[in-house]
Amino acid sequence: MQSVPSRRHVIADDIRNQISTGRIKAGERLPSEAQLSSRYEVSTPTLRSALAVLQGEGLVEKIHGKGNFVRYPLRRITYVGGGRTPRMESSAESALRVSVRTTNLQAHGQLTGLLGVSASSPLTEFFCLSHEGKSPHSLARIYVPRDLSPTDVPAEAHCCKSVEAKLAELRPPLAEVRERVSARPPTPEEAATLRISSALAVLAITRVAADSTGRVVEAALLVLPGDRADALFSTHHVTDERTS
Secondary structure: OOOOOOHHHHHHHHHHHHHHOOOOOOOOEOOOHHHHHHHHOOOHHHHHHHHHHHHHOOOEEEEOOOEEEEOOOOOOEEEEEOOOOOEEEEOOHHHEEEEEEEEEEEOOOHHHHHHOOOOOOEEEEEEEEEEEOOEEEEEEEEEEEHHHOOOOOOOEEOOHHHHHHHHHHHOOOEEEEEEEEEEEOOOHHHHHHHOOOOOOOEEEEEEEEEEOOOOEEEEEEEEEEOOOEEEEEOOOOOOOOOOO
């Protein structure tokens, strides 16, 4: 016996069809939730459930205080790990720009363990939010000991490479890099910042870099929405060739 589609899926199918056929274009604001509820003759919770389906598919994004908008197709981005300098590759990286917010703070909670420092040790946080057009793409929180913190990190850059280059100027050469990758639901703050559904999994990457003395000189927490991100790690085995 074939099941009858729920009202939320009927609504989601109809809006999805309007988007795919171009009747509602990328960047266009959807009617208000009250208007849509009236049009489809459903309650507000049912309508929001239908919109959540579309948000989970990356077709619609909700901007707080403004409404629901059809999302521009976002390019996939690949985090390339396994090296001393991480890379973020995109099919059109020049289309991404990164805004950077710098904050001086004291080590607390998780940060004391990541950086191997005592509570209240002086740190600097670089909060990096990348955008493609007007849409948030990914975010990163980078923590370094205060004495290794550059003072001229740009507030806005065209890509992550320029920010990483500034951070590398003061730190000693890296001897060890540890990266942990996990998939998890976004926190409420992450979902709001990236304008994604709380049901969409994110790729969470924790990267800790240490120098030859074992001192942790940088810890980075990256959050990449699962609908547009991949992680790639390559290992190069060097053969020890001995000649007689």
